[in-house]
Amino acid sequence: MSYQTVPGPVEGPLADNERLKRESNFLRGTIAQDLQDPLTGGFNGDNFQLIRFHGMYQQDDRDIRAERAQQKLEPLHNVMLRARMPGGIITPAQWLGIDAFARDHTLYGSIRLTTRQTFQFHGVLKPKIKLMHQTLNQYGMDSIATAGDVNRNVLCTSNPVESELHAEAYEWAKAISEHLLPKTRAYAEIWLDGAKLGPDEEPILGSNYLPRKFKTTVVIPPHNDIDVHANDLNFVAIAEDGKLIGFNVLVGGGLAMTHGEKGTYPRKADDFGFIPKEHTLAVAAAVVTTQRDWGNRVDRKNAKTKYTLERVGVEAFKAEVQKRAGVTFADSRPYEFTSRGDRFGWVEGIDGKRHLTLFIENGRILDFPGKPIKTGLAEIAKVHQGDFRMTANQNLIIAGVPPEQQAQIQALAEQYGLLAPVSRQRENSMACVALPTCPLAMAEAERFLPAFVTRIEALLAKHGVPDDSLIFRVTGCPNGCGRAMLAEVGLVGKAPGRYNLYLGGNLAGTRIPRLYRENITEQAIHDELDGLIGQWVAGRDSHEGFGDFVIRAGIVRPVVDSARDFHD
Template identity: 50%
Template sequence: MSETEKKLSANEGIKTRSNYLRGTIEEGLADLSTGALSEDDQQLIKFHGSYQQDDRDLRADRRKHRLDKAYSFMLRIRVPGGVATSHQWLETDRMAEQYANGTIKLTTRQAFQLHGIIKTNLKRTIKEINDTAMDTIAACGDVNRNVMCNPNPFLSSVHADVLKTAQDISAHLTPATRAYHEIWLDGEKIQSSEEEQEPIYGKTYLPRKFKITIAVPPSNDVDIFANCLSFIAIVENGKLVGYNVAVGGGMGSTHGNEDTFPRLADVIGFCTVEQAVDVAEKVVLVQRDFGDRTDRKHSRFKYTVNDRGEEWILAKLNEYLGYDLEPVRPYEFKDNGDRFGWVEDEVGNFHYTLFVEGGRVLDVPGYPMRTGLREIAKMHDGDFRLTANQNVVIANVSAKKRAEVEALLEKYGMHRSHERSALRLSSIACVALPTCALALAEAERYLPEVVTRLEETLEDVGLRHDAITVRMTGCPNGCGRPFISEIGFVGRGPDRYNVYLGGGHAGQRLSKLYRQDVEADDVQALLAPILQRYAKEREEGEHFGDFVIRAGYVTATVQGNDFHKNIKAEAIPVG
């Protein structure tokens, strides 16, 4: 059967019938007989920044008592470039308490998430988010999502220019539909004989979600190789001259389906700063026109690039642009982690990066972090910057305010947040259970325990201060980017994980499956001998991901379907 004869996926019909993302969402919100929305509207509401969820910890008991599921909604707040004002932080904190479950989730894509919002509070919450000059539109769904960029202004003098590019791309690729304003903000419904237009996306938007990042070398903290489209800042003589363009990255796969796989982006050319927004639009248009709309598991841009090849993509992109990208310029990434504690920039402002385990901002006995950040936000004259590693930078603290911020950090026990093992500081976990419908295993709630067990070995062999990236996700969709970490755990089932090793320390190489279906309690026993050997036999400056390949524990992974194959690469003997 030819591509044109294949049946479109069900989601394509939902989008076509939706009248530009309206569906029957408004009617569903007014229906108080259930805490849920219709199946079609559950898909459409993603474009408005929300997922319908239920508390899976309560499912069995509610089923036993013949009760409906404990439905609620997650809201994702777009924060282009990860920069939020102190007022926006305070309002997010207030809404987390007033409408959600009392916590703020910092995502791996530099966004805020609020969980546990009931249907009757959903519209009110979105309206109040917009009142803070933030929004949720296009935070989810088959569109370009939150645009990420390096959040640390102290790393580069060109950061402001890079942030502007991220914000410009985000604004340009925001859907034009009036549905968001009509449904959530009581916007006027304009009656016209002419059909509404989506100038970039068209009536059916994109085949699947689309993710864009911008990085400033040598930091790859936004993991550009794991995203659909990325821009690598090229700085010459202290000035931002343009960006290398990378296409076709993505993490998701499906257990048992070898036609699905994570993929690293290909760096295909260079554009000027002025061309970046145009390049972003045209790459989106290529995916809109040539992405697979028949199989949702094969519809990400990475498969379009993988199937057609980077040369075809570059030629088609140049055709859409009407000019050619220039050749790739030299760059180097050294790591993809955050830099913790205080630093001072070249203009005399101070920045404090706070470790937030699992990205969950909450108060716990002995560590009232959420309260502490709220008190800092009340007096902070700078801003807050969310990192792609789920941490937060209290940024642009003036010299006159630093002492006051330091006092609050100490009062609420946050001044030693980074006095943890380098392994813990390099950890990421997705939300997983109990709210994610796709989760097969724990992640955010379990990774801290795994790290604690591994720390015992690290202390014994003297690796406490050696950064090893470790990431855990509850399923193979890879929201926490486990397939490019040096140690990756991917949920296989309750208390069972596939263990991956050998990712690049700077996020530049995929990891490889080391063991399948590992019981949670067996993780330390599995990894301890490898960590011990790494401590004894590593070479000068050798990262853990490089060592496990050199030692022959796993092979170097190549692109495409080969991710699932047992390719025999040469492993250099160790010792």
């Protein structure tokens, strides 16, 4: 892809989403009127898209879609809501509030922890939508800007051990989230019956908002538990003597692509350099406004920040950010990522408090036969004196437990099956929701993963390494929600029961994998992995990860520059 001589917006007829945003009256549309329409359980016209800016997606249960059509009924329309929880921290009182709402007012009764370090409700019918937002507001939460063409939920490393550093990084995550939020009063007016308070202005996002979704993180090395290269903007915390002094700023990561479109690809973020922490909000706004003004509003498939950097050039984008922020990036400070998974079990922070990380397969919190984890977490929330921390790997930390309460929390966790032993392989596997609720899913992911992980466990045992693991991730479509494009073994749904198999990511999450086999069945994937794991065990260097081995052995070539070699 050639660079543009003069940086700026792409010329041409605008995508229809640009009309939609321009005519939305600052994201109001006719959502309020639609709520009163009893003829459909869904939203009409532009409102189908506009509710995303309020944190919701319209969905239906695809498992029963055909049956309802035979009965001459419309699909069972409902919404999925994603909450805004910067850094993933939620109080016990808030947890009990969302637990009760999920139990009493959703079709599935579950809470879903997501890769965006927050929770989702699935299966909320139209008559309950306003109650849902008012319930969130009652407990000090909202879902503003967790979807749509805006900056979404800001992630932060879940690091309860280095308590003071994490606390400061978390405060920056919250501040960035607030600074980049839409300023329109549409959310409060529609869902909370708020009064209109004068004209709307959007000084950062603009009246047409961003060209495409935008994702931001704060990460504390050496833990890359939020996968920086999956995000548009990342602040890598740099500390001296345990105190935060500033951030290295990484821009232009993203994992989504489109099957068959070689102009789309996953991409790693570029390192712009170091800034003192007092410039954080100015730089965040400068990156967002540069993408706002230069991003592609003609072709949504090329509208993300990663494509803007490829089109105008990294140095031109960086220079514009420096100009707008009034800062000059210094040379990046050294850092290293050595892990990105969660640390399970009990750890003790430097403040003496204890923290218990629980494995939640696929992030699905529900009472399962013999494992009532939703009830168990509610019982813990009734006595817990600290907070809960949702991780970007779909797990949950019971954080800030005083030493004298550790035994009580341990006993409750054991009683409700929250400490059931799992393999390292299962801990390092992840999937998006996919079927039956996601309208974009081409294949199973969440429902596929548990049984297939069991098959991988059997392969590892067969080859004599039952305690080893691969970073394994599955997404039902190429939009990237399960972050398969940063896995050692990534599956991307292509059709029912068929996936593209990608190999060659690494343990640190700093390398994009490459397509190895296309459009193959579950059994074919199993057979490929059988041979590959055998080769890895026989030929690896000491402690060499699977992804590094397949690159060194020439099984796949490394992706060095995604725009130029990802599709080679």
